[in-house]
Amino acid sequence: MENKPVKPLIKSSSAKPRKRAAAVRTQLDPERWVDEAIDVLAKEGVTGLRVEVLAKRCGVTKGSFYWHFKDRQALLCAVLEQWKIGRIRDIEKMTSVTAGNERQQLHYAIEVYGASRNRKGMSIELAIRDWARHDPQAAAVVEAVDLYRLDCTRKLFVESGMSDAEAKSRSLLLYACVFGLSLMHYTHFDDNLSDLKQRIAERIIAS
Amino acid sequence: MENKPVKPLIKSSSAKPRKRAAAVRTQLDPERWVDEAIDVLAKEGVTGLRVEVLAKRCGVTKGSFYWHFKDRQALLCAVLEQWKIGRIRDIEKMTSVTAGNERQQLHYAIEVYGASRNRKGMSIELAIRDWARHDPQAAAVVEAVDLYRLDCTRKLFVESGMSDAEAKSRSLLLYACVFGLSLMHYTHFDDNLSDLKQRIAERIIAS
DNA sequence: CAATGACCATACTGTGTCGTATGGAAAAGC
DNA sequence: GCTTTTCCATACGACACAGTATGGTCATTG
Numbered sequence: 001m002e003n004k005p006v007k008p009l010i011k012s013s014s015a016k017p018r019k020r021a022a023a024v025r026t027q028l029d030p031e032r033w034v035d036e037a038i039d040v041l042a043k044e045g046v047t048g049l050r051v052e053v054l055a056k057r058c059g060v061t062k063g064s065f066y067w068h069f070k071d072r073q074a075l076l077c078a079v080l081e082q083w084k085i086g087r088i089r090d091i092e093k094m095t096s097v098t099a100g101n102e103r104q105q106l107h108y109a110i111e112v113y114g115a116s117r118n119r120k121g122m123s124i125e126l127a128i129r130d131w132a133r134h135d136p137q138a139a140a141v142v143e144a145v146d147l148y149r150l151d152c153t154r155k156l157f158v159e160s161g162m163s164d165a166e167a168k169s170r171s172l173l174l175y176a177c178v179f180g181l182s183l184m185h186y187t188h189f190d191d192n193l194s195d196l197k198q199r200i201a202e203r204i205i206a207s
Numbered sequence: 208m209e210n211k212p213v214k215p216l217i218k219s220s221s222a223k224p225r226k227r228a229a230a231v232r233t234q235l236d237p238e239r240w241v242d243e244a245i246d247v248l249a250k251e252g253v254t255g256l257r258v259e260v261l262a263k264r265c266g267v268t269k270g271s272f273y274w275h276f277k278d279r280q281a282l283l284c285a286v287l288e289q290w291k292i293g294r295i296r297d298i299e300k301m302t303s304v305t306a307g308n309e310r311q312q313l314h315y316a317i318e319v320y321g322a323s324r325n326r327k328g329m330s331i332e333l334a335i336r337d338w339a340r341h342d343p344q345a346a347a348v349v350e351a352v353d354l355y356r357l358d359c360t361r362k363l364f365v366e367s368g369m370s371d372a373e374a375k376s377r378s379l380l381l382y383a384c385v386f387g388l389s390l391m392h393y394t395h396f397d398d399n400l401s402d403l404k405q406r407i408a409e410r411i412i413a414s
Numbered sequence: 415c416a417a418t419g420a421c422c423a424t425a426c427t428g429t430g431t432c433g434t435a436t437g438g439a440a441a442a443g444c
Numbered sequence: 445g446c447t448t449t450t451c452c453a454t455a456c457g458a459c460a461c462a463g464t465a466t467g468g469t470c471a472t473t474g
Contacts, residue, residue, distance in 0.1 A: 071462080
């Protein structure tokens with residue numbers, strides 16, 4: 001005994017992908033687990049992210065989970081990491097723009113975050129931010145993402161002709177407003193919400 | 208058997224307060240439970256609000272809890288209710304102002320919410336809003352509080368000379384920004400955060 | 415074809431939690 | 445003073461969950 005192959009914290013799926021790529025089997029890899037975990041996270045929060053629940057969603061049992069991950073904490077770390085790189089990739093895509101279109105791109109960013117089609121993305125965002133209130137690791141990831149986001153939009157404001165200080169304040173205002181709105185329940189506050197949102201976006205972006 | 212006195216859902220403490228008021232004993236009343244519960248809620252979130260944990264904090268056992276409350280859900284309802292009335296009371300106090308001082312009062316409101324001294328209040332706020340993402344009851348309370356808040360500050364904006372539509376958008380922007388900022392991690396974004404906040408407040412309030 | 419390793423199921427321990435049943439102590443009421 | 449009511453402790457059953465141990469199945473490899 002004791003000769004069980006050493007299980008890495010998170011089994012690296014890049015170290016020998018079974019065969020080549022074809023659907024040789026329907027077996028699970030860590031990424032599948034993480035994807036499913038993020039789904040649960042969005043709906044139930046971190047505390048609702050249980051191993052057995054997740055296994056049931058994947059159609060397997062705990063035995064499989066503990067093959068791919070050392071423990072629950074390892075999954076949580078993987079979730080944070082995957083979210084972080086996904087966010088940074090999105091931010092880069094969202095804020096790379098040809099000169100002269102900065103303001104338009106800023107409007108687009110606000111619209112995307114506030115859109116109801118992005119409901120799931122915002123649920124993940126809020127779940128992780130709530131998670132970060134108790135967990136230093138999550139807090140560190142959130143801070144990294146926030147600082148990156150803030151700096152990207154800051155550049156857009158600067159390139160659209162603002163001072164650096166003003167650009168920073170606008171950048172912070174933009175994201176604060178976007179997340180804050182997703183936190184509030186204001187659907188019955190007015191019967192022309194799109195006009196309200198338009199005014200807000202103008203206030204944030206316009207010089 | 209079966210003659211045990213009927214336990215109300217939440218034992219009304221106003222229906223015969225034991226003696227008069229004096230410290231005749233150190234026994235617990237529902238309000239004490241709710242106060243302690245809100246404390247735990249702020250630190251651990253709803254899912255961390257367990258009966259036995261709460262009992263230990265109060266220095267008693269579960270037996271006491273289930274005397275004062277029908278079940279855990281009854282406590283949660285009481286927490287929501289107490290938070291709701293407390294918020295509405297605060298809002299009224301915060302937005303009642305002599306004519307001419309509206310803008311000053313709006314600045315004060317932003318400052319209070321963003322202040323670090325109000326850390327606990329904001330923790331409760333965020334915990335309840337996260338709770339509201341899964342629980343319709345909590346969502347209803349949050350909506351009621353939000354609508355009340357939004358309307359109170361809307362009046363301030365109107366009285367300071369804005370159109371109703373503009374006032375509404377400013378009101379929404381104000382609270383969204385306040386809650387959004389408390390959700391972000393931006394302490395390392397700039398070394399003059401107070402200037403940043405000042406600019407943001409100006410942007411929200413100034414005409 | 416035999417051996418190895420990857421992947422998963424089953425069974426088990428231990429803990430935390432909800433809710434109930436029941437008894438005990440102290441105050442309140444007569 | 446005796447009974448009733450109030451408030452709490454203790455003990456219990458049921459369940460959900462984390463993590464471990466161990467064996468089984470199938471594909472891959474030599």
